[in-house]
Amino acid sequence: MSLIRYIIKRLITMIPVLAGILILTFFLSRLMPGDPVLAFLRGNTDPETYYYYYRQLWLDRPIIIQFFRYVMDIFSGNWGYSVSISMGMDVWSLIMLRLPRTIDIAVFSIIIASFLGIKVGVISAKHRNKPKDTILRGVALLGVSIPVFYLAILLQYSVAYVLPIFPASGFKSYAFKDPEFITGFRIIDALLSGEFYLIFDYLHHLILPVFCLSFITLATITRHTRSSMLEVLEQDYIRTARAKGCKEKEVINSHALRNSLIPTTTVIGLNFASLIGGSIISEYVFDLKGIGQLLISAIIQADYWVINALVFFIAIMFVLINLIVDISFGFFDPRIRY
Numbered sequence: 249m250s251l252i253r254y255i256i257k258r259l260i261t262m263i264p265v266l267a268g269i270l271i272l273t274f275f276l277s278r279l280m281p282g283d284p285v286l287a288f289l290r291g292n293t294d295p296e297t298y299y300y301y302y303r304q305l306w307l308d309r310p311i312i313i314q315f316f317r318y319v320m321d322i323f324s325g326n327w328g329y330s331v332s333i334s335m336g337m338d339v340w341s342l343i344m345l346r347l348p349r350t351i352d353i354a355v356f357s358i359i360i361a362s363f364l365g366i367k368v369g370v371i372s373a374k375h376r377n378k379p380k381d382t383i384l385r386g387v388a389l390l391g392v393s394i395p396v397f398y399l400a401i402l403l404q405y406s407v408a409y410v411l412p413i414f415p416a417s418g419f420k421s422y423a424f425k426d427p428e429f430i431t432g433f434r435i436i437d438a439l440l441s442g443e444f445y446l447i448f449d450y451l452h453h454l455i456l457p458v459f460c461l462s463f464i465t466l467a468t469i470t471r472h473t474r475s476s477m478l479e480v481l482e483q484d485y486i487r488t489a490r491a492k493g494c495k496e497k498e499v500i501n502s503h504a505l506r507n508s509l510i511p512t513t514t515v516i517g518l519n520f521a522s523l524i525g526g527s528i529i530s531e532y533v534f535d536l537k538g539i540g541q542l543l544i545s546a547i548i549q550a551d552y553w554v555i556n557a558l559v560f561f562i563a564i565m566f567v568l569i570n571l572i573v574d575i576s577f578g579f580f581d582p583r584i585r586y
Contacts (some may be wrong), residue, residue, distance in 0.1 A: 389467070414453075
């Protein structure tokens, strides 16, 4: 099967998945407690005003009619409008406004976690059942076990309040303004505007959330890399390479590591998709105003349109990153053909 045919086939199989997510999200959101009209009116309970907006939002129609209208709007490019978070703002613009911050956090976290996780996993496998391996496995187990919110609060308390080294919350200092909007990505916009001090201020605010997320992700990558490396190191071709007199460093880097990266790549891809989907708890604790925090606000304020669009958008990101990861397998193992 050619690569193009494989991609087309995978895209077709994604359609039922996305359709199922769209249906479930829409109907489950309608079962949530809360009233989007009351959230929109900010406590104004005048019956005439309430029912006017209730009809304007099509909430007086049968739910199946609401669903088909929403689906038609989605595929015509209209993702709806926020009724309580940013009144009257279209949902797509709201997501694009918050998404760059989540992407920044996700990219920094996954780069750090992947680099260190693979490195630590290889070292752990090389020193199997030795003190170094035991210590590294203990750290990895701690990273997998510790709740994200607990680590985030612990970091806030220790190095933001007790030792005020890093900012406890937010993504910028109050004294600084936003750079001129060009791409929506704060680092790129500050670079293009020549306001370099905004880059350092932004990175300073991202250190704690990125450390929190990369530590949790690093632990998972380390464990999978170690397991995969141990399996590969038992293969006949590794023993043959050693018997031929290859140096251990060459055996590890040239023969074992590349073949062990396929399962690790899957883990990295899924973790990156999760981070892009919105690191909900860490964004909320550190008040980063990304799409994770946006989803929490939408749930609290019963903003159906933001909830539906965000979950659908996150699902699209998941399946696309999954596809990219599957395609990348051919790079690590030339035997894989599509």
